[in-house]
Structures are given as structure tokens and as C-alpha cells.
Amino acid sequence: MARPKTTLIIILIFTLITIAPSSTSLATRYDFEGHWAEQTIQMWVEKGYLKMYEDGTFRPNDPVSRAEFVSMINKLFNLTVPGPIEFWDVQAKDWYYEAIAIASQAGYVTGWGDKSFRPNEPITREEASAMLGRLILIEENSQERISHLHADSDLVSDFARQYVTYFVHHELLEGYDDKTLKPQLPLSRAEAVVLLDRVAGLLNINRTYYANKVVVLMYHSVREDYKYDHCINKDVFYNHMKMLENSGFNVITLDTFINFMEGKSQVPENAVLITFDDGYEDFYNLAYPVLKNRDLSATMFMITSTIGDKTGWNPKIDLQQMKEMVEHNIYFQSHSHNAHKYIEGANGKEDAFLVTRTFNDNHVPETFEEYYDRIYKDLKKSKEVLDELLNQDTKVLAVPYGRANSTVYEIANLVGLDYNFTIKPGVVTKNTDKMSLPRINAGYSSISDDELKNIILRNAR
Numbered sequence: 001m002a003r004p005k006t007t008l009i010i011i012l013i014f015t016l017i018t019i020a021p022s023s024t025s026l027a028t029r030y031d032f033e034g035h036w037a038e039q040t041i042q043m044w045v046e047k048g049y050l051k052m053y054e055d056g057t058f059r060p061n062d063p064v065s066r067a068e069f070v071s072m073i074n075k076l077f078n079l080t081v082p083g084p085i086e087f088w089d090v091q092a093k094d095w096y097y098e099a100i101a102i103a104s105q106a107g108y109v110t111g112w113g114d115k116s117f118r119p120n121e122p123i124t125r126e127e128a129s130a131m132l133g134r135l136i137l138i139e140e141n142s143q144e145r146i147s148h149l150h151a152d153s154d155l156v157s158d159f160a161r162q163y164v165t166y167f168v169h170h171e172l173l174e175g176y177d178d179k180t181l182k183p184q185l186p187l188s189r190a191e192a193v194v195l196l197d198r199v200a201g202l203l204n205i206n207r208t209y210y211a212n213k214v215v216v217l218m219y220h221s222v223r224e225d226y227k228y229d230h231c232i233n234k235d236v237f238y239n240h241m242k243m244l245e246n247s248g249f250n251v252i253t254l255d256t257f258i259n260f261m262e263g264k265s266q267v268p269e270n271a272v273l274i275t276f277d278d279g280y281e282d283f284y285n286l287a288y289p290v291l292k293n294r295d296l297s298a299t300m301f302m303i304t305s306t307i308g309d310k311t312g313w314n315p316k317i318d319l320q321q322m323k324e325m326v327e328h329n330i331y332f333q334s335h336s337h338n339a340h341k342y343i344e345g346a347n348g349k350e351d352a353f354l355v356t357r358t359f360n361d362n363h364v365p366e367t368f369e370e371y372y373d374r375i376y377k378d379l380k381k382s383k384e385v386l387d388e389l390l391n392q393d394t395k396v397l398a399v400p401y402g403r404a405n406s407t408v409y410e411i412a413n414l415v416g417l418d419y420n421f422t423i424k425p426g427v428v429t430k431n432t433d434k435m436s437l438p439r440i441n442a443g444y445s446s447i448s449d450d451e452l453k454n455i456i457l458r459n460a461r
Contacts, residue, residue: 032060036450037190039457040197040247043209046461060190063122067096069192070103073131076196079106087117094119108134110159122186126160129173132199133163150181157183171242172198198246207248207270210460214257214271214428215249216421219443220278221314222286233445234286240442241290243449244272249456253297254331258395261419261434272456274298275421275439277335277398279306281315284325292328300325301335301398301421304385319389326390333396334417337382339375340400352403354378375408380415395419409435427460 032041041058052058064072073079082098083105090100096119103109108131111117123131156164164183167173172195175181187195200207220230222237232240244251250268257273259265274291276283279302291298300317308318322332339353346357346365354375357366366374379397386394395418399408402423412420412435419434426438440459442452 031057032190035060035190036448036454037194039454039461040194041190043457043461044193058189061188063186064189064192065120066117066123066127067099067119068189069123069128069131069187070109071096071099072192072196073108073135074099074102074106076200077106077135079103081105086115087111089116090119103131106135108132123192124184125173125181125187125191126156126164126183128187128192128195129163129167130160132195133160133166136199136203137163137166150175150179152180152182155183156181170202171246172202197248201246201248209248209270209457210427211269212266212429213460214252214260214267214273215456215460216273216275216428216437216439217442218421218423218439219274219276219287221280221443222282224286230443231445232443232447234290236445236447236449237287238290239449240447240452241294241296243453244296245294247453251296253329254299254333254396257428258419261428261430261432263430275398276300278340279303279317279335281310281317281321284317284321288325288328288330291330295329297329297331299331299333299396301396302332302382302386303335303338303340303400304382305338307385307389322390332386332390333394333398334379334382334386335398336400337378337385339378352399352401354399354408355403355405372407372411376411376415379408379411379417383415383417396421398422404435425459 030042030045032038035041037060041060045052045058079102082101085097085101085104087100090097100109100117100119109117150168160183164173164181168175168181173181197207217240219232219237221232222234223231224234243249249270249272252267252271252273254273256265256267256271260267260271274296276287276298277300279300283300287298290296302317302322306316307322309316310318326332336354341353342350343353343356343358344350346359350356357368357371360366360370382397383394386392393416395416397412397417397419398421404420404422409420412418419437421437421439423441424436424438425440428437432438440455442455447455
């Protein structure tokens with residue numbers, strides 16, 4: 001397999017040049033707000049790496065011209081040395097003359113058989129892949145074969161085949177929902193920014209979205225047959241994990257997270273912690289293989305009274321599966337022992353087990369001492385079970401339904417559960433209350449990989 005050139009000195013000065021660019025106030029309402037690539041575009045705008053058109057628009061869905069894309073590549077790779085131009089349709093008076101002269105010297109543009117460059121024509125997906133591919137591939141003849149997962153793979157032109165193959169293999173160039181690749185479709189301006197952003201990730205060019213923060217993602221059930229609330233289809237989950245890697249996010253372990261919160265170490269830029277609730281076996285069958293294949297860590301919050309319960313519509317993880325996954329950076333922490341349920345309160349209303357004063361064995365309303373003792377026994381038992389089964393010191397709780405109160409927090413600390421994750425959205429910093437750690441709910445099939453990236457960056461930037 002071909003590898004990226006290591007001899008290129010790559011400095012990310014990502015000033016994407018457009019015709020007659022202008023600086024636009026960040027108070028301006030952009031025309032890419034709500035776009036699937038919104039946060040990627042906005043990040044470069046806010047950092048000053050991306051220029052808008054003179055009227056303050058970006059026009060994300062417009063095709064990007066061949067000349068504009070060349071300008072983008074030159075900035076990404078810090079290419080500055082011009083060479084001779086042999087294209088009859090590129091003249092010294094043209095705004096793009098120097099950009100194409102630099103591209104010619106770098107050797108990644110070839111033009112057409114009639115010795116034209118066609119600078120103002122939209123660049124196609126395969127042409128963009130070929131230009132970038134000539135820069136980052138060591139070998140001229142890649143041995144990789146293009147994937148036939150796309151119905152129109154045979155439409156890729158010979159000049160671009162090895163480069164398109166490489167980009168598809170490295171998940172830089174994606175197909176469409178109808179299983180096509182559309183190699184001759186013009187590349188939009190938004191797609192161009194995202195493609196270059198992904199190439200930057202492939203080449204380990206630093207992309208800092210946020211620092212000294214952790215985004216915690218929350219999932220529940222992973223399914224392959226149907227979709228419903230608190231469930232994510234396995235293909236959507238796969239795309240989420242692929243996006244995290246391709247976009248430069250750094251998935252951390254629970255140990256790294258705790259050390260960060262305790263001031264013992266820093267977290268990498270763009271840090272993400274992946275969590276699951278409830279201990280469903282579909283995590284083992286459908287999510288764990290994806291995580292293991294990509295060497296990604298996750299934390300599962302277990303209802304310890306249901307470990308190994310294979311009855312019902314969604315069986316639970318058993319001890320053997322837990323021990324296997326522990327060897328591959330999967331952590332198991334507390335989701336209570338038997339408190340994942342609603343119960344009738346003494347006031348006649350139902351509420352979550354941990355926050356409800358109910359009745360004692362004599363059907364008399366609980367005293368505070370009886371309530372306290374019930375919660376203490378449950379949380380203590382959950383920690384004891386996990387400690388014994390996995391020979392660990394369980395420190396983290398995720399209260400069921402996100403429902404807790406000061407008494408629950410006090411008891412959790414007393415039994416040794418020093419951290420609690422909620423279902424409130426937000427990001428974690430060193431100053432975040434350890435018993436009220438926010439999470440972003442990513443566990444819906446309706447959240448695409450692009451939308452998840454937008455959600456993460458809206459919260460974290």
C-alpha cells in the first residue's frame with residue numbers, strides 16, 4: 001500500500017484563496033449556517049485561514065473551479081515556488097497565473113491533451129483526487145484496487161483510478177447514499193474544504209478545534225434491524241467512529257479522563273470520551289468490533305444486577321464478554337445495581353428509584369434514614385460487584401435517567417464513586433463539577449456523522 005510522502009514539509013497555513021476575497025466580521029450571518037459542513041468551514045473562517053467572497057458569502061454548494069482548488073492545495077502544502085506554464089489558456093494577467101505556475105512546478109497538475117488547463121471549469125471529484133494524490137503518494141502505480149462497493153466504480157477515468165482508489169480506501173472520498181461514487185461530479189466548495197481537512201488528518205497535520213476540554217459522547221443500544229429512540233443503527237455508529245478519526249478527534253480512555261480531572265496530566269487536543277449506558281449485548285456484537293478494529297476505547301456503565309441476563313428483548317453483556325473487552329480498552333463502571341427503574345413514591349407519583357422516597361416493607365412512607373439506607377446499599381453493591389468481578393477500583397457512576405440529588409451524590413462519594421456523568425449536554429473542563437459531568441447524546445440513527453461533528457464543535461469551540 002502506498003504511504004504519504006514523508007519528505008514534504010507540511011505547514012498548515014490554510015488560507016483558502018477565492019476570487020476577490022474579503023475579511024468578514026464574525027457577527028455576520030453566514031450562508032453556510034445549518035450546512036452539513038458548517039463547523040468545518042466556520043472553524044477555518046474564525047481562524048482566518050479561509051476567505052469569503054466580496055459580498056460576504058461562501059457559497060458552500062457552488063462548484064469549486066480547478067484554479068480555486070489549486071490555490072487551496074498550494075496553501076495547504078505551503079507550496080510557493082513557481083515554474084514554467086505550458087497551458088495556452090493561462091495568461092500572466094490572470095489572477096490564478098501564479099497559483100497554477102506553482103502547481104506546475106510541484107508536478108501535481110497535468111492539464112489536458114490539447115495543452116489547456118481549463119482553470120474556470122468546475123473540478124470533478126476524480127480530478128481533485130488525482131491532484132492531491134500526485135502530491136501525497138510515493139508510488140506512481142498503486143497496487144490497490146478500487147472498491148466495487150460503489151455501483152459506478154467503473155466510471156472512474158484511468159488517469160485518476162489509482163488516486164481515487166487510495167482516497168476511498170483511506171475514507172477521504174466517500175460515496176453517496178445510493179451506493180454511487182459519482183467520480184465526474186463537480187466538487188462543491190464545502191466538499192473541497194472537508195476533503196482538504198481530511199487530507200490534513202491523514203498527514204497528521206495538527207488541527208486544533210478545542211483544547212483542555214473533553215467532549216463526552218453518550219450511546220445506549222446499537223441495532224442492525226430497526227431504529228427507535230435511544231438506538232443507533234450499526235452503520236451510523238460506524239460512520240460516527242470514522243468521522244472522529246478522519247476529522248482529527250482524539251478518543252481517550254477513562255483513565256486519561258480521570259487523570260485530567262485530578263490534575264495529573266493533560267488531555268490531547270480535540271479529546272473525546274465515548275460512553276455507553278445499560279450494558280446491552282448489542283454493544284459487544286456490533287459496537288465493540290468497530291472500536292477494537294480502530295483501537296478506540298469506550299466506557300460502558302453497567303446495571304450490575306443484570307450482568308449476564310439473556311432474557312427479554314435486549315440481552316445483557318456477561319462476565320466473559322466483559323473480561324474479553326477489558327483487554328481492549330473497554331471500561332466497565334456503575335449504572336447502579338438495581339436502580340434503573342421508576343418506582344411509586346409515597347406522594348403517589350412515579351419517579352426514578354434513586355431520587356424517590358417510597359414505602360418501606362410495611363407500606364409505610366420511608367423515613368429519610370430508610371431512603372438513605374436503600375440508596376447506600378444499591379450504589380455500594382454496584383461498586384462491590386464490579387470491583388470483585390474485574391479486580392478493579394470502580395470510581396465512576398452514571399445515574400439512571402440522569403436523575404440524582406445531593407443525597408445521591410453524598411452517598412456515591414461515600415462508597416467511592418467519585419465521578420458522576422449526567423445526560424445534560426455540554427463539555428467537560430478541569431473546573432466542571434465531578435458529580436455533574438455533561439455528555440452529548442449521540443445515540444440516534446438520525447444523527448449523521450457530519451451533524452455529529454457540527455454538534456461537537458458547537459458545544460466545544
